[in-house]
Amino acid sequence: MLRHLYKKIRLLKYKGKEPYSSLYKLLGFYPNDVSIFEQAFLHKSSSIEADDGRWVNNERLEFLGDAILDAIVADILYKHFRNKREGFLTNTRSKIVQRENLNQIAVKLGLHKMVVFSAKLSSHNNHLYGNALEALIGAIYLDQGYRKCFKFIKEVIIEQYINIDSIARKEVNFKSSLIEWSQKNKLEVSFDLIESFIDNEGNPVFQTSVTLSEYQIGVGIGYSKKESQQNAAKMAVKKLRVDKEFQQKVSELKSRQSGETAEGNEFEELPDDANLE
Numbered sequence: 001m002l003r004h005l006y007k008k009i010r011l012l013k014y015k016g017k018e019p020y021s022s023l024y025k026l027l028g029f030y031p032n033d034v035s036i037f038e039q040a041f042l043h044k045s046s047s048i049e050a051d052d053g054r055w056v057n058n059e060r061l062e063f064l065g066d067a068i069l070d071a072i073v074a075d076i077l078y079k080h081f082r083n084k085r086e087g088f089l090t091n092t093r094s095k096i097v098q099r100e101n102l103n104q105i106a107v108k109l110g111l112h113k114m115v116v117f118s119a120k121l122s123s124h125n126n127h128l129y130g131n132a133l134e135a136l137i138g139a140i141y142l143d144q145g146y147r148k149c150f151k152f153i154k155e156v157i158i159e160q161y162i163n164i165d166s167i168a169r170k171e172v173n174f175k176s177s178l179i180e181w182s183q184k185n186k187l188e189v190s191f192d193l194i195e196s197f198i199d200n201e202g203n204p205v206f207q208t209s210v211t212l213s214e215y216q217i218g219v220g221i222g223y224s225k226k227e228s229q230q231n232a233a234k235m236a237v238k239k240l241r242v243d244k245e246f247q248q249k250v251s252e253l254k255s256r257q258s259g260e261t262a263e264g265n266e267f268e269e270l271p272d273d274a275n276l277e
Contacts, residue, residue: 026109027152031143036061040135043117043128058135065138068146069097072153080164087269092168096158102130105161109133172271174233178210181240181270185254188213191229208232213253215246237270 023037024030031037042048044057073093081089095101106112106129115132141149158164175191182189194207208228210218217239220231239246247267254266 022114027140028156029144029148031139033143036139036143037136040065040139041111041114041116041132043115043132045118046116058132061135061138061142062131063138064141065134065136066097068141068149069134069137069153072150073097073158075150076154076158077164081168085268087271088168091172091271092164095167095170095172096162096164099127099130101162102133103127104130105157106130106133108161109156111136173230174237174271175229177271178233178237181266182212184269185266186257187250187254191232193225193228194219210236212236212240212250213257215249215253217246240267241270 023034039056040058040061042057044055044059047055047057050056070093073096074089077089077092077096081092111129111132115128117128137149137153140152179189190211192209192211194209196204196206199205203223205221205223206225206228207219207221208225208231209216210220210229210232218232218234218236220228220233220235222228222231240250251266
């Protein structure tokens with residue numbers, strides 16, 4: 001139905017090369033329906049109108065691939081980290097599938113040479129290559145099924161370009177995590193600038209404290225207010241995660257303020273210990 005349209009795409013993208021050979025080098029297998037994969041590389045800025053009036057691009061495949069990628073990465077992490085809690089697994093998966101990371105992997109795979117997009121569109125200010133990678137995953141799923149898709153993500157993406165243990169320890173946004181946690185537990189958290197000064201090399205330095213209700217739970221120093229807040233929040237999260245005596249005080253404070261009995265496991269929702277070293 002759309003094959004005459006995909007022939008036009010093929011000439012632009014492969015520059016005369018046999019598409020099956022190009023896809024085999026990328027995927028490790030020959031596709032059953034090459035047109036699905038060609039659609040995966042067609043950005044919406046270069047959409048093609050089909051005979052029935054529909055505009056064809058890779059957005060639907062991207063939607064499908066995003067869901068499949070989330071499921072397979074969750075499967076891999078669940079088996080790799082056998083003793084980690086749900087919060088840790090969720091945070092690690094988010095780091096793996098974030099757009100910046102997928103964009104970099106897509107370029108390493110050579111997708112930037114295959115994606116068709118308008119010349120007016122700047123590829124430096126968006127994630128069209130990472131989006132194309134998700135669309136490619138959607139195409140693999142439709143063409144080959146879940147098992148072959150799992151194999152591609154595990155062997156081509158994860159094992160070649162991602163160190164799971166390393167990315168699990170990657171820095172998280174402790175300030176956002178702390179604020180989200182405090183709001184959920186109906187506790188007030190605030191960040192206050194203690195002082196700012198100039199170091200010996202003339203650089204501005206900021207010192208920030210973080211307070212949870214009546215307790216100061218962290219102090220951080222940085223070369224920007226944002227960095228000092230992040231370091232203060234990291235210290236605060238660590239205290240909340242590991243200080244059992246302080247956890248009891250916070251639980252009692254929560255009970256007094258909300259009238260609700262603290263469950264005792266609310267501290268496990270904060271970033272995992274592996275991110276606090």
